[in-house]
Amino acid sequence: MTFQISSFTNAKNILNDPWFISITSYFIGFIISKLYKYIKHSFWDKKIQKNKIENSIKEANNLYESDNYELSLEKYDKTLEIFNKKDFPELYGIIQRGIGNCYLSLAQINKNEQLLKLAITYFNYALIVFDEKKQILDKGLFSCKYKYPLQFAITKTNFAVAYAGLSNIRNKKENLEKAISACKDSLKIYNLNEIPEKYALAMNNLGTYYSRLTEIIDREKT
């Protein structure tokens, strides 16, 4: 018991010790500042940076919509310099697809095979991100779903358009088959009830690719 009183008294003394107070205060301050920095970086700074990237993407998109493909391309490139893929993988994928779209439109204007191939390369970069899947618990069962289903479908649609374009230049059959496969991938996400407009567009594209492929196969037979 005496020992206990004595310990308690000692502890009380330590708590009143200015050295102890100042060292503890320093450590608590240090931890709080680190925590603040972490929270600020994780939430506030990231939010600001995300806004900045999104605005930059918007500008690039607007340039694209107004047919300024080269300027749009530049804007997308510059946007890529202000962040890294790990922090915003979805935005990274969107930018890569944006660059692919610019090359695709430029290829359509200039009828240039190299530009088409570049478009495909960038769609592939985007797909590295959008192909990612995650495990989700659905009705008591784990299933694998796309992490970014819409982005995946949009990119696959554009990927198909690029391969269909390439089929006009060379390896008609093989490239149309790739276009068909990509289009079918996009239809894993699009459906008539939830995303009808995109579903109809993808179906129309798929029909066109099948139609062209059949024409080629028939011609080969004759």
Added chain:
Amino acid sequence: MTKAISCFEEALKFYDEINYPYNHSSTLMNIATSHIILSKVSNKLENILIAIDKYKRALKIIDIEKDKSKLYASGQDGLANAYVELANLQDTEENIRKAISAHDEALKFTPDHELEEIARIKDNMGLAYQSLAKFKDGKENLREATKLYIESLKIRTIIDYPLDYAHTQIHLGTALGELANFEDSENAKENLLNKSIECFNEAHKIYSQQKYPDKYLSINNHLATSHINLSNISDKKKNIEESIKFSNIVTSSTNPMDNLFIYSKAALNLGIAYANLAQIEDKEGNYRKAELYFEEVIKLLENENTNDYNLAKHYLEKLQSMKAS
């Protein structure tokens, strides 16, 4: 192709006529085009008729006052091609007329800057007039056809579109050759046949034997025909020899197994050329050669109901009756 049609029909579930008239119309056109392609392998007539119906429905929906003229032009172009296909099966003259009218509409609504498209439509329209010439107003329709080919060639230059250039030169060459038959004056005939030979020579610049062997041989057949026709007007022997030269290139470069129709055409031209040569020299020997070529064509094409088969039969009968008399 049924897969393609199913996909387009799926798209139509969303693209209804009221809310999405443009997409509805373009999807109907896609279905129509698929039926045309399908007609090449099965239920020819049925598929062509479905295609025509779909094109007509698609065209009705388009509001040409709005910014849809390109789609309207494309629909009319598709409809024209469908009528051309139908003309091969029934009511030829009437369907060719319908095709010409649709081509004309397509031309009216094709934007001026779409030069490639304009050249293509003019070439197709020329072909339709050339076909119509076989039924009515031969001279006028062939003149219209040549006019359209020449306009098409102003866009399809040898530098910008070499393959299309060669393609249209062949069409122009055949139209000029046919037009020569309608001319009364020898000079006009000679002039047209020489121009037709020039066209085929232009096509030869692109369709070389190495790169396009079939096209190359087919042009040789055209040249052989033109020289035979020219031999009736001037330099008889020289032109017959030229004709034989071109036909011999064909028969020595291919065989009936690989190229039945191209080979038969060359054999027919050789028959005609030797029959004409017989009128100048070695009557008996050349008539015999001609007879043998006509017999060969008849044998080769006996299961094919072609014009060349009928011509070979006609010439052989003529030769045999000449011999008998």
